[in-house]
Amino acid sequence: xxxxxxxxxxxxxxxxxxxxxxxxxxxxxxxxxxxxxxxxxxxxxxxxxxxxxxxxxxxxxxxxxxxxxxxxxxxxxxxxxxxxxxxxxxxxxxxxxxxxxxxxxxxxxxxxxxxxxxxxxxxxxxxxxxxxxxxxxxxxxxxxxxxxxxxxxxxxxxxxxxxxxxxxxxxxxxxxxxxxxxxxxxxxxxxxxxxxxxxxxxxxxxxxxxxxxxxxxx
Amino acid sequence: xxxxxxxxxxxxxxxxxxxxxxxxxxxxxxxxxxxxxxxxxxxxxxxxxxxxxxxxxxxxxxxxxxxxxxxxxxxxxxxxxxxxxxxxxxxxxxxxxxxxxxxxxxxxxxxxxxxxxxxxxxxxxxxxxxxxxxxxxxxxxxxxxxxxxxxxxxxxxxxxxxxxxxxxxxxxxxxxxxxxxxxxxxxxxxxxxxxxxxxxxxxxxxxxxxxxxxxxxxxxxxxxxxxxxxxxxxxxxxxxxxxxxxxxxxxxxxxxxxxxxxxxxxxxxxxxxxxxxxxxxxxxxxxxxxxxxxxxxxxxxxxx
Numbered sequence: 001x002x003x004x005x006x007x008x009x010x011x012x013x014x015x016x017x018x019x020x021x022x023x024x025x026x027x028x029x030x031x032x033x034x035x036x037x038x039x040x041x042x043x044x045x046x047x048x049x050x051x052x053x054x055x056x057x058x059x060x061x062x063x064x065x066x067x068x069x070x071x072x073x074x075x076x077x078x079x080x081x082x083x084x085x086x087x088x089x090x091x092x093x094x095x096x097x098x099x100x101x102x103x104x105x106x107x108x109x110x111x112x113x114x115x116x117x118x119x120x121x122x123x124x125x126x127x128x129x130x131x132x133x134x135x136x137x138x139x140x141x142x143x144x145x146x147x148x149x150x151x152x153x154x155x156x157x158x159x160x161x162x163x164x165x166x167x168x169x170x171x172x173x174x175x176x177x178x179x180x181x182x183x184x185x186x187x188x189x190x191x192x193x194x195x196x197x198x199x200x201x202x203x204x205x206x207x208x209x210x211x212x213x214x215x216x217x218x
Numbered sequence: 219x220x221x222x223x224x225x226x227x228x229x230x231x232x233x234x235x236x237x238x239x240x241x242x243x244x245x246x247x248x249x250x251x252x253x254x255x256x257x258x259x260x261x262x263x264x265x266x267x268x269x270x271x272x273x274x275x276x277x278x279x280x281x282x283x284x285x286x287x288x289x290x291x292x293x294x295x296x297x298x299x300x301x302x303x304x305x306x307x308x309x310x311x312x313x314x315x316x317x318x319x320x321x322x323x324x325x326x327x328x329x330x331x332x333x334x335x336x337x338x339x340x341x342x343x344x345x346x347x348x349x350x351x352x353x354x355x356x357x358x359x360x361x362x363x364x365x366x367x368x369x370x371x372x373x374x375x376x377x378x379x380x381x382x383x384x385x386x387x388x389x390x391x392x393x394x395x396x397x398x399x400x401x402x403x404x405x406x407x408x409x410x411x412x413x414x415x416x417x418x419x420x421x422x423x424x425x426x427x428x429x430x431x432x433x434x435x436x437x438x439x440x441x442x443x444x445x446x447x448x449x450x451x452x453x454x455x456x457x458x459x460x461x462x463x464x465x466x467x468x469x470x471x472x473x474x475x476x477x478x479x480x481x482x483x484x485x486x487x488x489x490x491x492x493x494x495x496x497x498x499x500x501x502x503x504x505x506x507x508x509x510x511x512x513x514x515x516x517x518x519x520x521x522x
Contacts, residue, residue, distance in 0.1 A: 078292065204270070
């Protein structure tokens with residue numbers, strides 16, 4: 001089992017202000033968003049690079065298959081691009097992006113006519129075990145058994161993540177899946193470090209409860 | 219050992235956060251030692267820790283592979299002409315000063331209001347035309363009989379139409395007509411009025427006027443009712459919170475503007491009259507107008 005590294009040793013994670021294809025490494029999300037809102041595609045690409053994996057994972061937790069998740073992620077970023085001219089910078093960019101992702105996810109669910117149980121905004125805890133869906137790609141050199149097990153585990157995991165509240169899901173994905181440190185998450189979400197820690201603890205505890213219902217644990 | 223098979227820990231609530239901290243390598247040395255000591259003697263918490271580690275490991279291993287082309291696909295669409303962000307009407311254009319932005323927005327609002335008035339006017343014309351068409355059989359009856367209640371109804375209608383009433387965007391705005399001798403107050407003969415208003419557009423119009431008269435009568439105890447401008451909103455409302463919604467609707471339609479301070483609304487109508495203290499009544503909102511002449515008037519906002 002891998003143990004989490006202390007904050008200062010966190011894996012090299014994409015972090016606002018430290019990884020930016022636009023070359024403006026010191027730019028904050030909000031500054032890039034302002035530039036992108038004026039039509040600067042370079043700045044927009046910087047935001048895309050920072051958050052594409054996060055958004056894709058959120059989309060995957062909603063869509064449960066790679067193709068739809070990619071479509072949904074694309075829709076979210078295009079909606080962001082269209083909406084950025086009206087972004088005033090009075091809220092954290094991440095909050096703004098999360099709102100757009102939330103709306104696009106809700107639209108997607110409506111289109112798919114799925115039950116609200118899969119909607120990250122209105123989870124239904126009493127829902128039965130997760131439906132089988134297209135698995136994500138396992139490592140190419142993995143054995144067939146490992147691949148099958150991994151796929152199944154991942155499917156159940158993402159179904160469970162989709163049932164978390166938005167704030168819990170956000171910190172969980174940023175920290176446990178994207179490798180952001182507490183300080184980095186606090187910066188992105190505009191929270192203090194203690195709030196991030198306690199929120200993450202609750203998110204994990206809730207996720208564990210859901211996973212227990214799904215029979216996830218050996 | 220599966221947790222279900224272990225005897226539940228009596229201090230599970232105490233240990234749970236410590237197990238997460240232990241799993242995350244974040245526990246201080248003393249706490250870490252204490253946790254390890256507890257784990258040696260508590261199978262339940264040991265099973266809990268195993269589950270936590272299993273879950274965290276699952277979260278961190280092999281996330282769903284993001285399609286390689288996703289980034290480029292998005293940027294291609296972003297760069298495509300059709301996806302370049304449309305100039306937001308409310309956003310300042312590059313190089314635009316705040317003053318110019320404000321003026322541009324104001325002009326856009328005026329244009330919108332003009333469109334709404336035009337549509338409202340057309341709607342009013344349609345309603346009146348349909349009303350007259352509906353009235354034709356009644357007119358024949360009047361001509362034949364030459365007397366009776368129908369005549370009074372017609373008189374009332376004509377009087378009320380002369381009362382400067384009009385529909386604006388589904389909202390009736392107009393002055394309450396001064397009571398005439400021929401007008402039958404709904405308080406005195408409500409059933410007759412209802413019957414005559416049956417199932418016709420004309421009936422609807424008449425019904426609205428009747429309601430307004432009723433309200434004006436009630437409001438006389440507050441101030442003068444005659445010639446009080448009235449606004450009738452065709453929207454459902456029943457709570458005080460709707461006052462702002464109604465005012466917003468009217469404001470959007472260009473009928474009035476308002477400001478709110480600590481629950482007190484200052485409403486300004488065309489002509490500059492101030493309207494004070496909207497009150498929620500049984501059927502809508504009533505406001506007193508002070509136009510500075512010393513003659514207060516009533517404005518009614520009826521919500522159906």
